[in-house]
Amino acid sequence: MRTMEKVNKKAGNYRLTAIANTKNYALIIDGSLEANKDTTQVKWYVSNLKMALKKYLLTEDLVAALIKASEYVNKNFHGNVPYISLGVCKKNKDKLEILLVNSAKCYLKTDDVHLLEHKNISDYKNNLLKQLKAKSQNNFLKLKNKALMQIKFQKLYSNIDDQTKYLYSELDYDNVHSILLCNEGFQNYQKYLELKDKDFFTLAGEQGVKYCYNHLKRIEEKDQTLEKLPRFKENDDVVAIYKILI
Numbered sequence: 017m018r019t020m021e022k023v024n025k026k027a028g029n030y031r032l033t034a035i036a037n038t039k040n041y042a043l044i045i046d047g048s049l050e051a052n053k054d055t056t057q058v059k060w061y062v063s064n065l066k067m068a069l070k071k072y073l074l075t076e077d078l079v080a081a082l083i084k085a086s087e088y089v090n091k092n093f094h095g096n097v098p099y100i101s102l103g104v105c106k107k108n109k110d111k112l113e114i115l116l117v118n119s120a121k122c123y124l125k126t127d128d129v130h131l132l133e134h135k136n137i138s139d140y141k142n143n144l145l146k147q148l149k150a151k152s153q154n155n156f157l158k159l160k161n162k163a164l165m166q167i168k169f170q171k172l173y174s175n176i177d178d179q180t181k182y183l184y185s186e187l188d189y190d191n192v193h194s195i196l197l198c199n200e201g202f203q204n205y206q207k208y209l210e211l212k213d214k215d216f217f218t219l220a221g222e223q224g225v226k227y228c229y230n231h232l233k234r235i236e237e238k239d240q241t242l243e244k245l246p247r248f249k250e251n252d253d254v255v256a257i258y259k260i261l262i
Contacts (some may be wrong), residue, residue, distance in 0.1 A: 020258040027251040034066040041106035046199040048099040078113040099173040103197040116183040123196040129214040156242040201252035205232040208245045225256045
């Protein structure tokens with residue numbers, strides 16, 4: 017797997033995301049403060065989960081690596097386990113394994129472009145944003161906190177050790193041309209431009225994910241009222257990696 021480009025940018029004073037890449041795998045991690053408001057603990061969890069995954073991905077298949085990594089981190093963690101959105105793609109012999117947890121996204125190009133994601137999470141959040149936008153009367157900012165309060169995170173999100181909620185796919189490696197792993201913060205760019213998955217993937221590949229990030233930040237800076245791009249946060253962490261496989 018050849019890396020085309022990657023980006024990992026924090027929105028505030030602390031980073032709750034992580035990214036790792038080798039010739040055999042790519043991974044992104046995005047930690048949430050919803051279940052644990054302590055930024056220090058969430059940073060610790062994200063950092064140590066990344067280190068544990070890098071260790072186990074060397075010897076295990078994808079699901080086994082995540083199970084062992086989460087067991088290791090949870091055993092050494094004290095506090096409320098944060099919600100983690102995670103995406104990993106790994107080459108395993110002649111197969112490409114893809115595993116997604118919570119809000120992580122994976123676009124992939126085969127004969128066409130496909131988006132792998134937890135549709136229940138994406139649909140729920142998008143519908144909530146549309147409802148609030150309709151009620152906002154050109155002042156969505158006032159409804160933002162209400163929107164966050166309405167999200168039933170405990171029902172919507174799963175803990176990293178809840179194997180029943182893993183979204184796992186396995187494809188023939190030679191049939192996949194390229195992939196884009198990203199979090200919701202990066203996908204906001206697609207929503208603002210109102211692009212179809214194929215067009216967004218093409219843009220990210222041709223212009224680069226750093227270009228997409230820089231343009232998104234300019235959009236957000238000009239959209240302080242959250243009207244052009246209704247969202248739950250004025251600024252969000254952005255993590256993405258684009259890779260060519262063949």
